[in-house]
Amino acid sequence: MAAxxxxxxxxxxxxxxxxxxxxxxxxxxxxxxxxxxLAAHExxxxxxxxxxxxxxxxxxxxxxxxxxxxxxxxxxxxxxxxVRARIAEWDEDG
Amino acid sequence: xxEGQPWVxxxxxxAEPVRVRSVRPTSxxxxxxxxxRAKGGDRDAFEELVRRNADRLYAVVIRFxxxxxxxxxxxxxxxxRAWRSIGRFQGRSQFFTWLYRIGINEAKRRIGRRPPSELFxxxxxxxxxxxxxxxxxxxxxxxxxxxxxxLEESIRELPLRYRATIILRDVEGLSTREAAEVMELSETxxxxxxxxxxxxxxxxxxxxxxxxxx
Numbered sequence: 001m002a003a004x005x006x007x008x009x010x011x012x013x014x015x016x017x018x019x020x021x022x023x024x025x026x027x028x029x030x031x032x033x034x035x036x037x038l039a040a041h042e043x044x045x046x047x048x049x050x051x052x053x054x055x056x057x058x059x060x061x062x063x064x065x066x067x068x069x070x071x072x073x074x075x076x077x078x079x080x081x082x083v084r085a086r087i088a089e090w091d092e093d094g
Numbered sequence: 095x096x097e098g099q100p101w102v103x104x105x106x107x108x109a110e111p112v113r114v115r116s117v118r119p120t121s122x123x124x125x126x127x128x129x130x131r132a133k134g135g136d137r138d139a140f141e142e143l144v145r146r147n148a149d150r151l152y153a154v155v156i157r158f159x160x161x162x163x164x165x166x167x168x169x170x171x172x173x174x175r176a177w178r179s180i181g182r183f184q185g186r187s188q189f190f191t192w193l194y195r196i197g198i199n200e201a202k203r204r205i206g207r208r209p210p211s212e213l214f215x216x217x218x219x220x221x222x223x224x225x226x227x228x229x230x231x232x233x234x235x236x237x238x239x240x241x242x243x244x245l246e247e248s249i250r251e252l253p254l255r256y257r258a259t260i261i262l263r264d265v266e267g268l269s270t271r272e273a274a275e276v277m278e279l280s281e282t283x284x285x286x287x288x289x290x291x292x293x294x295x296x297x298x299x300x301x302x303x304x305x306x307x308x
Contacts, residue, residue, distance in 0.1 A: 047221075057234050076149050080144045086170070
């Protein structure tokens, strides 16, 4: 079988295999051999390469959805005060 | 503001891209010592634990419930449950993972009272073939509230069992092991759900950038 045909068949098989492993790949949680295999496939497959790039971009963006420091402080103070009051009520009720 | 989505104004609270948790003054006492004191009935020690963890719990809960008021109620209720049962906390997990579990269960309990249509959202995670490669798009710095809104909405549209995975792991930054522990899942099962959740949120950005281009 010609080398190019073999590469194309391999690439198609790896494409299906790669689809369930994108997350582990971007998290660096794939075993070494699988990581190498997916990295090699990424170089040949524009569709998987785009999927991996956009997943990485998404993971960089998501932590920005965390609460800002001012809101964090307000929520901590408010919750502490409410919880203290409720516990005090229980204690008074015996 | 989107009608029928009363939580949207809360996005203004999600303001700065960098989180600084240490702006408030806190006691220098280590958490295990506070937990031990709280187990002995020390209310001040427990209050310090509330101060240290309330924002993290609220940030998770707000993405499950209807609005800010309900998120505050659930956060408060979770701490009250924690106070009642802190004697049973054995320190095998971290305190905040134990709290997250109580908070998420409380949020789910409330959601469970709602009509079924809110509980069974679909999960569409197929990529859109014609979508542009937006990995270098400047909007991803989230300076644009529009994209922030898209991300928040797409997370809220995830079915409950997938939603918590991406919030805990990718927004709040827990490790896979910690997040799986909160959800009482094996790491393999957790990763599988996380993968699908990420693909679904990623797809919503495909749609967003496709619309932007047109």
